[in-house]
Amino acid sequence: MRSAFAEKVGREFMDLAMAMGRTALMVKSVAFWSFRSRFEAGEAARQAVKIGVDSFTVTALTSFFTGMVLALQMGQSTKNLFNEPIYVGTMVAFSMLKELGPVLTSIVVAGRAGAVVTAEIGTMQVTEQIDALYTLGTNPTRYLLVPRYLAFMLTLPLLTVFADFIGVIGGCIVGVVKLHVPTSVYFDDIFTYLSISDFMHGFLKTYFFAFMIATVSCYKGLNTRGGAEGVGKSTTEAVVISMVLVMVLDYFISAFLVAVGV
């Protein structure tokens, strides 16, 4: 009984170690093909639209309402403590720029675009389209992975900038309409206390998140087995792993950036 359990745990660790090894090889291959062949500009642009532009509406809605609820909660809390809603703009901007903007945008992109990428590559894998690429003289890493990595790395930071801005505007609307904070005060609070390094703190994190989401989505897609059911399983796994890793990475990258003074 005990040995069966140990065997199961051991096998899980072995599988994890092998998956990490294969992921490292895939990333190495992406790095290799990024500089060794003609660039698939058209495919990268198509992916940027699919990943970035198509995720914009969901990102905008998410960050808008997040900004609104932040302003409402902050304003109400400070009103209870000090009889007046103070530093609403500062609180909303700090939260959006440093944490919620990058994290929520990454979660939206992982759930939406990450799932699309895994399902697309997974379907190509189970229908032999990946093998067909080899037979037609094209390395799948070069044709499929490099443009997707690039699209994630380009669009996620941009989406985050939009999300930050929309969140701050959402907070402003609640601040002005519900909490009666003048617009000038709201923005003055932001520009007085926020520095460019606060923005950079959140912005830099998105590159790590984009790289991680691209890696998980592509890896899960390429390792899909077992027809339509396998595609569904890979897609779910990719989304769950990406979302959890966004949270985990967020802490460690934040700790690192704080340590280096960003």
Next chain:
Amino acid sequence: MIEIRGLTKVFGEHRVLDGISVDIREGELFSVIGPSGMGKSTFIRCLMRLLKPDAGSVKVDGQEMASVTSEFTLAKIRRSFGYLFQEGALFDSLTVFENVSFGLKYLTDIPKSEYPRIVREKLALVGLKDVEELKPAELSVGMKKRVALARSIAVEPKYILYDEPTTGLDPVTTGMVKDLITDMRKKLGVTSVVVTHDMNLALEISSRVAMLNNGKFVEVCEPACFRRSDNPEVREFMRISHISKE
């Protein structure tokens, strides 16, 4: 010519190919038959090195495939192959035109202005016209197979590998695919390797037939000789396929 010596492929504990040796001669139509799951697809995948053999050698026109380590060199060798996948494996996101011209873009230096002419020509060769702008989802199963064949012959390969070309097709489309395979050989003079479990197809179109069973070729000979074979495994497979001994 493709020279195969001691070709071995192992998946886990299962020895799928167990030291296969055979020469596939210029211009012939060589069929590999056998029950499903016996490693027929593994065999042709190893020829093009879509799968890396665990032992043995595959020489394509004198070039040892196992010794090629560069992806670029491998792509050049693969240039001499066309591969028809079981389900066609057309790229869903691309149109028929983009599918057929895909190899031209990545495997040749042919100017883009020539693509429409070549695509039209290859589609006509497989009996299709005015389908260039359609997506694979808009095609019937038979049309998909034909587009896939047009894609694999677009770069004018020396060898065409057919993986279960008639599986899942109705009798009419099966007959059509059968004609296409023989036509390709006649019109383009290509060397063809067909793997199939359809004994009738193999005996009708091939210049030589090999039967794969338990990782080995248990019989390799011309169709007429194959029909007369006394090999019990061949006899059993022919009995199941409702083919009587001559």
